[in-house]
Amino acid sequence: MAIAGVILIKVIVVFTVLLILAAYMTWMERRVFALVQVRVGPNRVGPAGLLQPIADGIKLMFKETLIPADANKIIFILAPALTLIPALSSIAVIPFGDKVEIFGYQIDLFLADVNIGILYIFALSGLGVYGIVLGSWSSNSKYPLLGGLRSAAQLISYELSLGLSLLGVVMLSETLSLKGIVDAQSEIPFIILQPLGFVLFVICMLAETNRAPFDLPEAESELTGGFHTEYSSMHFAVYFLAEYCNMITLSAVGATFFLGGWRGPFLPPVVWFLIKVIAFMFFFMWLRATTPRLRYDQLMDFGWKILLPVSILNAIVTAGAITFFNL
């Protein structure tokens, strides 16, 4: 019973923190953009604009929900949920700290340590593609359809390289579970042993979350909003939240696989974990403020003709090095 209670509390805490973090990532994005654009960004709503996400949430709740006349209503309403649920569930296997002792209970700071950890995350991100495709198709409109098709093709192509780029780390730590991978980095973080894998992972992370320079599916200038053109109010908010939750989850995966998870001197583990995740997010936003977006055929070319062979090569070289140096 006590264990059930502990797990329940952990679930509530983790999901609350994740949702609040996703909302405040919008604040951080606007402030980071302003920082590199010599502006100030939101600073009126509450101290330093910190209440801005709440104001945005309230505004979105009060907006009118418009559903296009010939849209498939059931799927139209269901699709954002199909994107949000995998984004939220992936956080369950990510360890965000070492063991802690509260009131005499030993609590592990992750929700579930499945021994197929990273495979679970990939399976869920595969499901996330459904949400985008169904949402765009059920809108019964040109722009969402094109955006959704492009997005689906992009996501599927880059998922392959994403998996392969992590294969090197999996081989080095001999386990798929994320807790095991963090444990295997007790001496050296894997970014030093797998620099190419890290670069590949970062590129695939950008493509998986539809972030610049791979954000053609939601490019406003080309597609007036892509797959979420016809969505308004809370449905749009769910898509938006799903995108930021995805970003946070993949940043957390990146931090776990390459930067040593929650490891670090002096500060408590959870703080280190948050620092690493936010560092990744800052890099996302910095990159978005800098680069122009890739054209769709350039994107697909890059994914299939360059990333996939290079990630396979990375896996082969890592395997060879492990065998020959008996790592």
Place this chain on the structure above:
Amino acid sequence: MFTAIFRGLWLTLKHSWKSRETVQYPEQKESMPIGYRGLHKLLRWEDGLERCVGCKLCSAACPVDCIHVESEENESSSPVSKGERYASVYEINELRCIFCGYCEEACPVGAIVLSNEYEFCADDRSKFLYEKEDFLVKRNEDYPELKNRYPEEKLLTYL
């Protein structure tokens, strides 16, 4: 290709330590240049008499008919203006006004001028009908942007 991205990243990062361009209105306000066409003001002469003689040239010049002037004879014992008449009623509908400055160009005595004031919101349309007391300045020096706009020596020849 990657070097180009890193150079771009460095360029954007460099901007993060430049000072911000944002003007935090209403705590900081940018000053408008000389010649900015804001709210109207009715000026005075050096000795304190009003300049406006109620000639209605501004009303005739106005392209949108937003100025209404009525004039009355000056009492010789206590003249209000330097000429024979003065403006007893001087109304401008600031909502109609397009701030073109034609009234200022038309005025022969340099009475009506457009100052740098641009903050005059109200919550009711009737509050935008400004009367003479809203325009008449207490001293010309209150509006430094209007200094030397209409030198006295040139205009006194009209009277």
